[in-house]
Amino acid sequence: MHTVEDDRLDAVFAALADPTRRAILARLAEGEASVAELARPFAMSQPAVSKHLKVLEGAGLVSRTQVATTRLSHLEAQPLAEADAWMRRYKRFWNEGFDKLDAALAAYRDQEDET
Amino acid sequence: MHTVEDDRLDAVFAALADPTRRAILARLAEGEASVAELARPFAMSQPAVSKHLKVLEGAGLVSRTQVATTRLSHLEAQPLAEADAWMRRYKRFWNEGFDKLDAALAAYRDQEDET
DNA sequence: CGGTTATGTAACTGAGCAGTTATAGAGTGC
């Protein structure tokens, strides 16, 4: 099985796998920004940032508007909702995980008590 | 900034970026499985699946136990909780996103009215 | 128009990844 939603998730998760791109999203959460503004905090050339923006745009995580000579990038969080929807199926496991951790800690404590 | 949590998220999101690995996680959600069992549904060699498991294990998404000659893989969802925690910071945007769409449509309509 | 600023594109490099086949290792059962 190889669905369209799969392709979407591929792109979203792959986009999120890079720390520079996550930092760009964090910056955009504070408001729109030009390429130059986004490039400044990173020890990285402008073309590199342009490429990251292209990846983010491809994943639907960023939209852009032309204003005079500058292109402003905007955060588009909707694909994150899709990723969240995928992960939601596993939420019961990570709650269960804490239960297991609790159980393990309890077992450990009991063992401690015995010794 | 390049934190340890970043490295963790790198590994988790990168692991999730591959549809085969997401399918493996889906299978493991139904219960532990051997490498051979995991390989069967995919048109893929056993070493390929072993590599995917190694990636998943590296991201902390899978743990393994040796039982006789077979190694059973178990889903470990805790890293998904970390990824979820990261995404949580953006949840307000994906609700807001629908509002913004409404606003954009309204602006477009106004512009149409003017011309 | 000419210069300047902001950004995208092209061509290249090095690294890493997903897959393959072939082989090695480790445990079980007899």
Place this chain on the structure above:
DNA sequence: GCACTCTATAACTGCTCAGTTACATAACCG
């Protein structure tokens, strides 16, 4: 100990990706 099963590792290939520098566009400003 031997054959068998399950899994990991090695070596290789083709592709993608993150980054670079150099150059091309495009829109403003005087």
